[in-house]
Amino acid sequence: MPKNTIHRLLSPLLLWRLRHVNDRVYLIVVSILVGIVAGLAAVLLKTSVHSSQELLYSWVPEQYRVFALSFYPIIGVALTVLFTRYVLGGNLSRGIGPVIYNIARQGSIVPRSKLYSQLVTSFLTVTFGGSAGLEAPISVTGSAIGSNTARVLRIGRRERRLLTGCGAAAGVAAIFNSPIAGVLFAVEVILSELSAAYFVPLLISSATATVVSKALYAGQPFVLITTSWPVEAVPFYLMLALFTALLSVYMIRVYFWADKFFERQRGTFRKVLLGGLALGLLVFIFPPLYGEGYNIVQLLLGGHASQLVDGSLFSVYRDDSVWLVLLVAAGSMLLKVAATTITIGAGGNGGMFGSSLFAGALCGFIFARLINLSGLYPISEVHFIVLGMAGTLAGVVHAPLTGIFLIAEITGGYAMFVPLMVVTSVSYLITRYFEPYSVYTRKLVQRGVYVHQDRDRGLLAQLDLFQLVQTDFQPVRPTDTLGELVNTFRHATRNVFPVVDAEGHLHGVVTLDTVRDALFDDEHYTTTRVRDLMIDPPAVVRPDDTITDTLRCMEELGAPALPVVNGHDRYVGFILKSTILANYRRQLIKESEV
Known part of the structure:
Protein backbone atom coordinates (compact mmCIF):
# COMPACT_ATOMS: atom_id res chain seq x y z
CA MET A 1 0.00 0.00 0.00
CA PRO A 2 1.49 3.42 -0.97
CA LYS A 3 2.81 5.58 1.86
CA ASN A 4 0.43 8.48 1.11
CA THR A 5 -2.56 6.12 1.20
CA ILE A 6 -1.52 4.80 4.62
CA HIS A 7 -1.17 8.33 5.98
CA ARG A 8 -4.55 9.30 4.54
CA LEU A 9 -6.26 6.32 6.18
CA LEU A 10 -4.55 6.96 9.52
CA SER A 11 -5.12 10.72 9.60
CA PRO A 12 -8.54 10.56 11.38
CA LEU A 13 -7.16 8.16 13.98
CA LEU A 14 -4.08 10.32 14.58
CA LEU A 15 -6.24 13.42 14.91
CA TRP A 16 -8.46 11.66 17.45
CA ARG A 17 -5.37 10.58 19.35
CA LEU A 18 -4.05 14.14 19.57
CA ARG A 19 -7.34 15.24 21.12
CA HIS A 20 -7.95 12.41 23.58
CA VAL A 21 -4.68 10.55 24.38
CA ASN A 22 -1.63 12.19 25.94
CA ASP A 23 1.84 11.54 24.54
CA ARG A 24 3.07 9.32 27.38
CA VAL A 25 0.13 6.92 27.22
CA TYR A 26 0.29 6.87 23.43
CA LEU A 27 4.00 6.01 23.51
CA ILE A 28 3.31 3.08 25.86
CA VAL A 29 0.54 1.77 23.59
CA VAL A 30 2.82 1.96 20.56
CA SER A 31 5.65 0.24 22.47
CA ILE A 32 3.25 -2.64 23.22
CA LEU A 33 2.41 -2.86 19.50
CA VAL A 34 6.11 -2.90 18.61
CA GLY A 35 6.72 -5.61 21.22
CA ILE A 36 3.95 -7.81 19.80
CA VAL A 37 5.14 -7.54 16.19
CA ALA A 38 8.83 -7.97 17.07
CA GLY A 39 7.96 -10.95 19.29
CA LEU A 40 6.03 -12.57 16.45
CA ALA A 41 8.95 -11.98 14.08
CA ALA A 42 11.39 -13.60 16.54
CA VAL A 43 9.14 -16.61 17.05
CA LEU A 44 8.65 -16.98 13.29
CA LEU A 45 12.39 -16.92 12.64
CA LYS A 46 13.40 -19.28 15.45
CA THR A 47 10.59 -21.76 14.75
CA SER A 48 11.17 -21.84 11.00
CA VAL A 49 14.94 -22.25 11.35
CA HIS A 50 14.75 -25.07 13.89
CA SER A 51 11.98 -26.92 12.04
CA SER A 52 13.82 -26.64 8.73
CA GLN A 53 17.10 -27.76 10.29
CA GLU A 54 15.45 -30.86 11.72
CA LEU A 55 13.97 -31.62 8.30
CA LEU A 56 17.33 -31.24 6.55
CA TYR A 57 19.01 -33.32 9.24
CA SER A 58 16.50 -36.16 8.96
CA TRP A 59 16.84 -36.45 5.18
CA VAL A 60 20.41 -37.70 5.33
CA PRO A 61 21.41 -41.20 6.52
CA GLU A 62 23.65 -41.10 9.57
CA GLN A 63 26.71 -42.51 7.77
CA TYR A 64 26.63 -39.61 5.28
CA ARG A 65 25.61 -36.89 7.73
CA VAL A 66 29.05 -35.36 8.24
CA PHE A 67 29.42 -34.87 4.46
CA ALA A 68 25.95 -33.32 4.17
CA LEU A 69 26.64 -30.94 7.05
CA SER A 70 29.81 -29.83 5.26
CA PHE A 71 27.94 -29.23 1.99
CA TYR A 72 24.77 -27.56 3.31
CA PRO A 73 26.40 -24.20 4.29
CA ILE A 74 27.48 -23.36 0.74
CA ILE A 75 23.86 -23.87 -0.40
CA GLY A 76 22.60 -21.51 2.30
CA VAL A 77 25.17 -18.81 1.51
CA ALA A 78 24.48 -19.10 -2.22
CA LEU A 79 20.71 -18.76 -1.72
CA THR A 80 21.30 -15.74 0.53
CA VAL A 81 23.49 -14.08 -2.10
CA LEU A 82 20.92 -14.73 -4.83
CA PHE A 83 18.14 -13.25 -2.68
CA THR A 84 20.30 -10.24 -1.82
CA ARG A 85 21.23 -9.58 -5.44
CA TYR A 86 17.91 -10.14 -7.20
CA VAL A 87 15.38 -9.14 -4.53
CA LEU A 88 17.25 -6.56 -2.44
CA GLY A 89 19.27 -5.07 -5.28
CA GLY A 90 22.54 -6.09 -3.64
CA ASN A 91 21.92 -4.03 -0.48
CA LEU A 92 21.63 -6.08 2.70
CA SER A 93 23.63 -4.13 5.36
CA ARG A 94 24.40 -7.00 7.70
CA GLY A 95 24.73 -6.72 11.44
CA ILE A 96 23.78 -4.25 14.13
CA GLY A 97 26.37 -1.65 13.10
CA PRO A 98 24.19 -0.16 10.31
CA VAL A 99 21.28 0.28 12.75
CA ILE A 100 23.58 2.11 15.17
CA TYR A 101 24.57 4.28 12.21
CA ASN A 102 20.90 4.89 11.34
CA ILE A 103 20.35 6.14 14.89
CA ALA A 104 23.53 8.23 15.05
CA ARG A 105 23.44 9.82 11.61
CA GLN A 106 20.02 9.34 10.02
CA GLY A 107 17.51 10.32 12.67
CA SER A 108 16.71 6.69 13.63
CA ILE A 109 15.24 6.01 10.19
CA VAL A 110 15.80 2.32 9.49
CA PRO A 111 15.09 1.28 5.86
CA ARG A 112 11.77 -0.52 5.32
CA SER A 113 13.55 -3.35 3.53
CA LYS A 114 14.97 -4.46 6.89
CA LEU A 115 11.45 -5.43 7.97
CA TYR A 116 11.88 -8.63 5.95
CA SER A 117 15.41 -8.78 4.51
CA GLN A 118 17.10 -9.80 7.76
CA LEU A 119 14.53 -12.51 8.46
CA VAL A 120 14.76 -14.12 5.03
CA THR A 121 18.54 -13.98 4.64
CA SER A 122 19.32 -15.18 8.17
CA PHE A 123 16.77 -17.99 7.72
CA LEU A 124 18.50 -19.15 4.54
CA THR A 125 21.98 -18.84 6.05
CA VAL A 126 21.46 -20.49 9.44
CA THR A 127 18.96 -23.14 8.29
CA PHE A 128 21.64 -24.59 6.04
CA GLY A 129 24.24 -24.52 8.80
CA GLY A 130 25.81 -21.06 8.46
CA SER A 131 27.97 -20.66 11.56
CA ALA A 132 26.35 -17.49 12.92
CA GLY A 133 23.68 -16.40 15.36
CA LEU A 134 20.14 -15.17 14.73
CA GLU A 135 20.24 -12.50 17.45
CA ALA A 136 21.64 -9.70 15.29
CA PRO A 137 19.17 -10.21 12.40
CA ILE A 138 16.14 -10.32 14.71
CA SER A 139 17.42 -7.31 16.64
CA VAL A 140 17.76 -5.39 13.36
CA THR A 141 14.27 -6.53 12.32
CA GLY A 142 12.87 -5.33 15.64
CA SER A 143 14.62 -1.99 15.20
CA ALA A 144 13.10 -1.65 11.73
CA ILE A 145 9.66 -2.46 13.15
CA GLY A 146 10.01 0.23 15.81
CA SER A 147 11.43 2.85 13.46
CA ASN A 148 8.88 2.35 10.69
CA THR A 149 5.97 2.15 13.10
CA ALA A 150 7.04 5.56 14.39
CA ARG A 151 7.29 6.90 10.85
CA VAL A 152 3.85 5.64 9.85
CA LEU A 153 2.28 7.05 13.02
CA ARG A 154 4.15 10.35 12.56
CA ILE A 155 5.86 10.15 15.92
CA GLY A 156 8.62 12.67 16.69
CA ARG A 157 12.36 12.22 16.27
CA ARG A 158 13.22 11.42 19.90
CA GLU A 159 10.32 8.98 20.27
CA ARG A 160 11.27 7.33 16.98
CA ARG A 161 14.73 6.75 18.40
CA LEU A 162 13.21 5.21 21.52
CA LEU A 163 10.88 2.93 19.53
CA THR A 164 13.83 1.78 17.43
CA GLY A 165 15.45 0.68 20.69
CA CYS A 166 12.15 -0.89 21.83
CA GLY A 167 12.11 -3.07 18.72
CA ALA A 168 15.69 -4.22 19.28
CA ALA A 169 14.99 -4.97 22.94
CA ALA A 170 11.84 -6.89 22.04
CA GLY A 171 13.68 -9.01 19.48
CA VAL A 172 16.41 -10.10 21.91
CA ALA A 173 13.89 -10.59 24.72
CA ALA A 174 11.70 -12.84 22.56
CA ILE A 175 14.61 -15.00 21.37
CA PHE A 176 15.82 -15.77 24.90
CA ASN A 177 12.67 -15.12 26.96
CA SER A 178 14.74 -12.59 28.91
CA PRO A 179 13.05 -9.17 29.09
CA ILE A 180 15.61 -7.45 31.33
CA ALA A 181 18.49 -8.57 29.11
CA GLY A 182 16.59 -7.22 26.09
CA VAL A 183 16.25 -3.80 27.69
CA LEU A 184 19.90 -3.68 28.72
CA PHE A 185 21.03 -4.79 25.28
CA ALA A 186 19.11 -1.90 23.72
CA VAL A 187 20.56 0.59 26.21
CA GLU A 188 24.17 -0.64 26.06
CA VAL A 189 24.46 -1.52 22.37
CA ILE A 190 21.75 0.20 20.31
CA LEU A 191 21.13 3.50 22.12
CA SER A 192 24.07 5.68 23.14
CA GLU A 193 22.17 7.46 25.91
CA LEU A 194 18.71 7.23 27.41
CA SER A 195 16.53 9.28 29.73
CA ALA A 196 15.36 7.39 32.81
CA ALA A 197 11.72 8.10 31.89
CA TYR A 198 12.14 6.10 28.69
CA PHE A 199 12.88 2.87 30.51
CA VAL A 200 9.15 2.25 30.93
CA PRO A 201 8.37 1.89 27.17
CA LEU A 202 11.50 -0.25 26.78
CA LEU A 203 10.46 -2.54 29.63
CA ILE A 204 6.90 -2.79 28.37
CA SER A 205 7.95 -3.58 24.79
CA SER A 206 10.47 -6.16 25.97
CA ALA A 207 8.00 -7.78 28.37
CA THR A 208 5.29 -7.90 25.69
CA ALA A 209 7.62 -9.67 23.27
CA THR A 210 8.55 -12.16 26.00
CA VAL A 211 4.88 -12.93 26.65
CA VAL A 212 4.32 -13.52 22.92
CA SER A 213 7.37 -15.80 22.78
CA LYS A 214 6.33 -17.73 25.89
CA ALA A 215 2.86 -18.24 24.48
CA LEU A 216 3.97 -19.44 21.05
CA TYR A 217 7.47 -20.83 21.43
CA ALA A 218 9.73 -21.97 24.28
CA GLY A 219 12.49 -19.60 23.36
CA GLN A 220 14.62 -20.13 26.47
CA PRO A 221 17.40 -22.40 25.19
CA PHE A 222 19.16 -23.31 28.43
CA VAL A 223 18.01 -24.32 31.90
CA LEU A 224 20.22 -24.30 34.97
CA ILE A 225 19.04 -24.55 38.55
CA THR A 226 21.62 -23.53 41.12
CA THR A 227 21.34 -22.31 44.68
CA SER A 228 24.83 -21.24 45.71
CA TRP A 229 28.44 -20.67 44.74
CA PRO A 230 31.59 -21.26 46.81
CA VAL A 449 30.81 7.76 13.69
CA TYR A 450 31.21 7.93 17.47
CA VAL A 451 28.07 6.57 19.07
CA HIS A 452 28.98 5.84 22.69
CA GLN A 453 31.23 8.78 23.48
CA ASP A 454 30.33 12.07 25.13
CA ARG A 455 27.26 13.94 23.88
CA ASP A 456 29.24 16.70 22.11
CA ARG A 457 31.29 14.20 20.16
CA GLY A 458 28.18 12.23 19.28
CA LEU A 459 26.42 15.31 17.92
CA LEU A 460 29.47 16.35 15.91
CA ALA A 461 29.68 12.84 14.49
CA GLN A 462 26.20 13.28 13.01
CA LEU A 463 27.45 16.11 10.76
CA ASP A 464 28.71 15.33 7.27
CA LEU A 465 31.95 17.23 6.74
CA PHE A 466 31.66 17.54 2.95
CA GLN A 467 28.15 18.98 3.22
CA LEU A 468 29.58 21.87 5.27
CA VAL A 469 32.29 22.80 2.75
CA GLN A 470 32.11 26.41 1.47
CA THR A 471 32.86 26.68 -2.26
CA ASP A 472 32.61 30.47 -2.75
CA PHE A 473 36.35 31.06 -2.26
CA GLN A 474 37.87 32.48 -5.46
CA PRO A 475 40.76 30.26 -6.67
CA VAL A 476 43.83 31.77 -8.37
CA ARG A 477 46.54 30.18 -10.52
CA PRO A 478 50.18 29.84 -9.45
CA THR A 479 51.14 31.59 -12.71
CA ASP A 480 48.84 34.60 -12.20
CA THR A 481 50.64 37.92 -11.88
CA LEU A 482 50.39 40.26 -8.92
CA GLY A 483 48.29 42.60 -11.05
CA GLU A 484 45.80 39.83 -11.83
CA LEU A 485 45.72 38.96 -8.14
CA VAL A 486 44.89 42.54 -7.23
CA ASN A 487 42.06 42.53 -9.76
CA THR A 488 40.73 39.33 -8.17
CA PHE A 489 40.85 41.00 -4.73
CA ARG A 490 38.58 43.82 -5.97
CA HIS A 491 35.70 41.43 -6.80
CA ALA A 492 36.11 38.89 -3.99
CA THR A 493 34.00 38.55 -0.82
CA ARG A 494 36.60 36.42 1.01
CA ASN A 495 40.08 37.34 2.17
CA VAL A 496 41.60 33.88 1.56
CA PHE A 497 42.37 32.60 -1.93
CA PRO A 498 43.30 28.99 -2.74
CA VAL A 499 46.12 28.60 -5.26
CA VAL A 500 45.01 25.85 -7.68
CA ASP A 501 46.62 24.62 -10.89
CA ALA A 502 44.84 23.64 -14.11
CA GLU A 503 44.31 20.07 -12.86
CA GLY A 504 42.65 21.30 -9.68
CA HIS A 505 45.49 20.45 -7.28
CA LEU A 506 45.98 22.75 -4.30
CA HIS A 507 49.44 24.38 -4.12
CA GLY A 508 48.92 26.84 -1.29
CA VAL A 509 46.87 29.84 -0.20
CA VAL A 510 47.13 33.60 -0.51
CA THR A 511 45.65 35.93 2.10
CA LEU A 512 45.32 39.70 2.17
CA ASP A 513 47.52 39.87 5.25
CA THR A 514 50.43 38.01 3.60
CA VAL A 515 50.47 40.15 0.45
CA ARG A 516 49.49 43.52 1.94
CA ASP A 517 52.95 45.07 1.42
CA ALA A 518 53.23 43.78 -2.16
CA LEU A 519 49.91 45.39 -3.13
CA PHE A 520 51.47 48.83 -3.21
CA ASP A 521 54.47 47.78 -5.29
CA ASP A 522 53.19 48.84 -8.73
CA GLU A 523 56.53 48.12 -10.43
CA HIS A 524 56.22 44.36 -9.81
CA TYR A 525 52.58 43.94 -10.89
CA THR A 526 53.68 42.14 -14.07
CA THR A 527 56.81 40.35 -12.83
CA THR A 528 55.70 38.91 -9.48
CA ARG A 529 53.73 35.66 -9.64
CA VAL A 530 51.23 34.20 -7.21
CA ARG A 531 53.56 31.24 -6.60
CA ASP A 532 56.07 33.71 -5.15
CA LEU A 533 53.49 35.07 -2.70
CA MET A 534 51.56 31.97 -1.62
CA ILE A 535 52.09 30.17 1.66
CA ASP A 536 51.31 26.64 2.79
CA PRO A 537 47.96 26.28 4.60
CA PRO A 538 48.21 25.37 8.31
CA ALA A 539 46.65 21.99 7.47
CA VAL A 540 44.57 20.32 4.77
CA VAL A 541 41.33 18.40 5.43
CA ARG A 542 41.11 15.08 3.60
CA PRO A 543 38.15 12.68 3.03
CA ASP A 544 39.14 10.38 5.88
CA ASP A 545 39.27 13.21 8.43
CA THR A 546 36.32 13.47 10.80
CA ILE A 547 34.51 16.59 11.94
CA THR A 548 35.85 16.07 15.46
CA ASP A 549 39.45 15.79 14.25
CA THR A 550 39.03 18.81 11.99
CA LEU A 551 37.65 20.97 14.79
CA ARG A 552 40.42 19.86 17.14
CA CYS A 553 43.01 20.73 14.48
CA MET A 554 41.50 24.20 14.05
CA GLU A 555 41.63 24.76 17.80
CA GLU A 556 45.27 23.70 18.06
CA LEU A 557 46.39 25.77 15.04
CA GLY A 558 44.16 28.76 15.76
CA ALA A 559 42.84 28.52 12.19
CA PRO A 560 39.30 29.79 11.47
CA ALA A 561 39.21 27.93 8.14
CA LEU A 562 41.05 25.07 6.41
CA PRO A 563 41.12 23.99 2.74
CA VAL A 564 39.47 20.68 1.83
CA VAL A 565 40.66 18.27 -0.87
CA ASN A 566 39.05 15.13 -2.26
CA GLY A 567 40.46 11.63 -2.57
CA HIS A 568 42.54 12.70 -5.58
CA ASP A 569 44.06 15.70 -3.74
CA ARG A 570 42.01 18.11 -5.80
CA TYR A 571 40.73 21.30 -4.20
CA VAL A 572 37.08 21.23 -3.10
CA GLY A 573 36.56 24.28 -0.89
CA PHE A 574 37.06 25.51 2.67
CA ILE A 575 35.61 24.31 5.95
CA LEU A 576 34.97 27.09 8.48
CA LYS A 577 34.95 26.69 12.24
CA SER A 578 31.93 29.01 12.42
CA THR A 579 30.03 26.74 10.00
CA ILE A 580 30.79 23.65 12.09
CA LEU A 581 29.66 25.33 15.32
CA ALA A 582 26.51 26.74 13.72
CA ASN A 583 25.49 23.31 12.43
CA TYR A 584 26.38 21.73 15.77
CA ARG A 585 24.01 24.17 17.45
CA ARG A 586 21.22 23.30 15.00
CA GLN A 587 21.84 19.58 15.62
CA LEU A 588 21.69 20.16 19.38
CA ILE A 589 18.33 21.95 19.05
CA LYS A 590 16.99 19.18 16.81
CA GLU A 591 18.05 16.46 19.28
CA SER A 592 16.37 18.35 22.14
CA GLU A 593 13.03 18.61 20.37
CA VAL A 594 10.24 16.57 21.95
Missing part, protein backbone atom coordinates in the same frame (compact mmCIF):
# COMPACT_ATOMS: atom_id res chain seq x y z
CA VAL A 231 33.57 -18.26 48.05
CA GLU A 232 36.76 -20.28 47.62
CA ALA A 233 36.21 -20.26 43.86
CA VAL A 234 36.60 -16.45 43.53
CA PRO A 235 40.28 -16.67 42.40
CA PHE A 236 39.17 -19.06 39.68
CA TYR A 237 36.42 -16.63 38.63
CA LEU A 238 39.08 -13.96 38.19
CA MET A 239 41.25 -16.33 36.18
CA LEU A 240 38.29 -17.22 33.96
CA ALA A 241 37.61 -13.49 33.44
CA LEU A 242 41.16 -13.08 32.17
CA PHE A 243 40.74 -15.99 29.75
CA THR A 244 37.40 -14.72 28.44
CA ALA A 245 38.91 -11.25 27.97
CA LEU A 246 41.76 -12.69 25.91
CA LEU A 247 39.26 -14.74 23.93
CA SER A 248 37.15 -11.60 23.34
CA VAL A 249 40.13 -9.62 22.06
CA TYR A 250 41.07 -12.53 19.82
CA MET A 251 37.53 -12.79 18.42
CA ILE A 252 37.24 -9.07 17.70
CA ARG A 253 40.60 -8.92 15.93
CA VAL A 254 40.08 -12.09 13.91
CA TYR A 255 36.59 -10.92 12.95
CA PHE A 256 37.86 -7.67 11.45
CA TRP A 257 40.94 -9.24 9.89
CA ALA A 258 38.78 -11.80 8.10
CA ASP A 259 36.25 -9.08 7.21
CA LYS A 260 38.98 -7.07 5.46
CA PHE A 261 40.15 -10.21 3.68
CA PHE A 262 36.71 -10.77 2.16
CA GLU A 263 36.35 -7.08 1.29
CA ARG A 264 39.48 -7.38 -0.87
CA GLN A 265 38.05 -10.32 -2.80
CA ARG A 266 36.47 -9.49 -6.14
CA GLY A 267 33.42 -11.25 -7.54
CA THR A 268 30.31 -12.17 -5.59
CA PHE A 269 30.18 -15.81 -6.57
CA ARG A 270 33.90 -16.18 -6.06
CA LYS A 271 33.30 -15.20 -2.45
CA VAL A 272 30.46 -17.70 -2.22
CA LEU A 273 32.63 -20.51 -3.58
CA LEU A 274 35.70 -19.58 -1.53
CA GLY A 275 33.77 -19.01 1.69
CA GLY A 276 31.48 -22.00 1.22
CA LEU A 277 34.37 -24.40 0.70
CA ALA A 278 36.29 -22.97 3.66
CA LEU A 279 33.22 -23.17 5.90
CA GLY A 280 32.45 -26.69 4.73
CA LEU A 281 36.00 -27.77 5.54
CA LEU A 282 35.80 -26.29 9.03
CA VAL A 283 32.46 -28.01 9.70
CA PHE A 284 33.84 -31.29 8.33
CA ILE A 285 36.74 -31.19 10.79
CA PHE A 286 34.82 -29.64 13.70
CA PRO A 287 31.08 -30.46 13.40
CA PRO A 288 30.20 -28.31 16.48
CA LEU A 289 30.73 -25.27 14.20
CA TYR A 290 27.58 -26.17 12.23
CA GLY A 291 24.76 -23.64 12.76
CA GLU A 292 24.28 -21.47 15.84
CA GLY A 293 25.83 -24.01 18.17
CA TYR A 294 23.32 -23.75 21.01
CA ASN A 295 22.82 -27.52 20.88
CA ILE A 296 26.50 -27.87 21.80
CA VAL A 297 26.06 -25.50 24.74
CA GLN A 298 23.11 -27.58 25.89
CA LEU A 299 25.26 -30.73 25.72
CA LEU A 300 27.90 -29.08 27.89
CA LEU A 301 25.33 -27.92 30.45
CA GLY A 302 23.86 -31.41 30.51
CA GLY A 303 27.21 -32.99 31.29
CA HIS A 304 27.53 -34.70 27.89
CA ALA A 305 30.78 -33.09 26.74
CA SER A 306 32.03 -36.39 25.33
CA GLN A 307 29.45 -36.05 22.54
CA LEU A 308 31.44 -33.14 21.08
CA VAL A 309 33.47 -35.74 19.23
CA ASP A 310 30.43 -37.41 17.65
CA GLY A 311 30.34 -37.18 13.86
CA SER A 312 33.85 -35.75 13.57
CA LEU A 313 37.00 -37.21 12.07
CA PHE A 314 38.27 -37.68 15.61
CA SER A 315 35.49 -40.12 16.42
CA VAL A 316 37.43 -42.96 14.75
CA TYR A 317 40.07 -42.59 17.46
CA ARG A 318 37.52 -42.27 20.20
CA ASP A 319 38.41 -44.01 23.43
CA ASP A 320 36.59 -41.63 25.81
CA SER A 321 39.84 -39.69 26.19
CA VAL A 322 39.23 -36.37 27.92
CA TRP A 323 42.14 -34.85 25.95
CA LEU A 324 40.44 -35.65 22.66
CA VAL A 325 37.29 -33.90 23.90
CA LEU A 326 39.35 -30.89 25.00
CA LEU A 327 41.07 -30.79 21.61
CA VAL A 328 37.75 -30.65 19.74
CA ALA A 329 36.41 -28.08 22.23
CA ALA A 330 39.47 -25.84 21.87
CA GLY A 331 39.46 -26.08 18.08
CA SER A 332 35.75 -25.26 17.92
CA MET A 333 36.19 -22.35 20.35
CA LEU A 334 39.04 -20.74 18.42
CA LEU A 335 37.58 -21.36 14.97
CA LYS A 336 34.01 -20.23 15.73
CA VAL A 337 34.82 -16.60 14.98
CA ALA A 338 36.50 -17.63 11.71
CA ALA A 339 33.47 -19.72 10.75
CA THR A 340 31.12 -16.83 11.55
CA THR A 341 33.17 -14.31 9.60
CA ILE A 342 33.43 -16.67 6.63
CA THR A 343 29.66 -17.15 6.73
CA ILE A 344 29.05 -13.39 6.66
CA GLY A 345 31.95 -12.50 4.34
CA ALA A 346 30.87 -15.07 1.76
CA GLY A 347 27.44 -13.43 1.59
CA GLY A 348 25.42 -15.06 4.38
CA ASN A 349 23.69 -13.22 7.20
CA GLY A 350 24.06 -13.65 10.95
CA GLY A 351 25.83 -12.16 13.91
CA MET A 352 28.49 -12.50 16.58
CA PHE A 353 26.09 -12.49 19.54
CA GLY A 354 25.37 -16.22 19.45
CA SER A 355 28.92 -17.03 18.39
CA SER A 356 30.19 -15.23 21.50
CA LEU A 357 27.94 -17.34 23.73
CA PHE A 358 29.09 -20.52 21.98
CA ALA A 359 32.81 -19.72 22.26
CA GLY A 360 32.39 -18.52 25.84
CA ALA A 361 30.67 -21.74 26.88
CA LEU A 362 33.54 -23.79 25.43
CA CYS A 363 36.06 -21.50 27.14
CA GLY A 364 34.39 -22.01 30.51
CA PHE A 365 34.19 -25.76 29.97
CA ILE A 366 37.86 -26.09 28.97
CA PHE A 367 38.99 -23.95 31.91
CA ALA A 368 36.90 -25.86 34.46
CA ARG A 369 37.87 -29.26 33.10
CA LEU A 370 41.58 -28.39 33.23
CA ILE A 371 41.29 -27.11 36.83
CA ASN A 372 39.49 -30.29 37.85
CA LEU A 373 42.08 -32.46 36.12
CA SER A 374 44.86 -30.58 37.92
CA GLY A 375 43.35 -31.40 41.30
CA LEU A 376 43.82 -27.84 42.58
CA TYR A 377 40.21 -27.39 43.63
CA PRO A 378 36.98 -29.14 42.56
CA ILE A 379 34.82 -26.63 40.68
CA SER A 380 31.43 -26.91 38.97
CA GLU A 381 31.87 -27.14 35.20
CA VAL A 382 28.29 -26.02 34.66
CA HIS A 383 28.89 -22.81 36.61
CA PHE A 384 32.00 -21.98 34.63
CA ILE A 385 30.28 -22.72 31.32
CA VAL A 386 27.63 -20.07 31.94
CA LEU A 387 30.19 -17.66 33.42
CA GLY A 388 32.32 -18.12 30.30
CA MET A 389 29.30 -17.25 28.15
CA ALA A 390 28.67 -14.05 30.12
CA GLY A 391 32.31 -12.98 30.16
CA THR A 392 32.85 -13.49 26.44
CA LEU A 393 29.60 -11.75 25.50
CA ALA A 394 30.51 -8.80 27.73
CA GLY A 395 33.91 -8.52 26.06
CA VAL A 396 32.96 -9.00 22.41
CA VAL A 397 29.80 -6.86 22.50
CA HIS A 398 31.02 -4.47 25.24
CA ALA A 399 27.80 -5.00 27.16
CA PRO A 400 28.52 -6.28 30.70
CA LEU A 401 25.02 -5.71 32.07
CA THR A 402 23.50 -7.57 29.13
CA GLY A 403 25.88 -10.44 29.81
CA ILE A 404 24.94 -10.62 33.50
CA PHE A 405 21.18 -10.51 33.11
CA LEU A 406 20.98 -12.56 29.92
CA ILE A 407 22.81 -15.50 31.45
CA ALA A 408 20.95 -15.14 34.75
CA GLU A 409 17.58 -15.12 32.97
CA ILE A 410 18.12 -17.82 30.37
CA THR A 411 19.76 -20.26 32.79
CA GLY A 412 17.73 -19.50 35.88
CA GLY A 413 21.02 -18.89 37.66
CA TYR A 414 20.09 -15.79 39.66
CA ALA A 415 22.06 -17.21 42.58
CA MET A 416 25.17 -16.73 40.40
CA PHE A 417 24.82 -12.93 40.34
CA VAL A 418 28.05 -12.20 42.23
CA PRO A 419 30.24 -14.51 40.11
CA LEU A 420 28.54 -13.12 37.00
CA MET A 421 29.35 -9.56 38.06
CA VAL A 422 32.97 -10.46 38.81
CA VAL A 423 33.60 -12.26 35.53
CA THR A 424 31.75 -9.85 33.21
CA SER A 425 33.14 -6.64 34.73
CA VAL A 426 36.76 -7.84 34.74
CA SER A 427 36.44 -9.33 31.25
CA TYR A 428 34.87 -6.13 29.94
CA LEU A 429 37.50 -3.85 31.45
CA ILE A 430 40.43 -5.92 30.17
CA THR A 431 38.91 -6.28 26.70
CA ARG A 432 38.17 -2.59 26.46
CA TYR A 433 41.77 -1.76 27.38
CA PHE A 434 43.00 -3.66 24.31
CA GLU A 435 39.94 -3.08 22.07
CA PRO A 436 38.22 0.24 22.92
CA TYR A 437 35.34 -0.50 20.54
CA SER A 438 33.04 -3.48 20.29
CA VAL A 439 32.55 -5.82 17.36
CA TYR A 440 29.52 -3.68 16.43
CA THR A 441 31.04 -0.20 16.69
CA ARG A 442 34.68 -0.55 15.62
CA LYS A 443 33.96 -0.17 11.91
CA LEU A 444 31.65 2.79 12.59
CA VAL A 445 34.38 4.56 14.55
CA GLN A 446 36.78 4.01 11.66
CA ARG A 447 34.24 5.91 9.54
CA GLY A 448 34.14 8.73 12.10
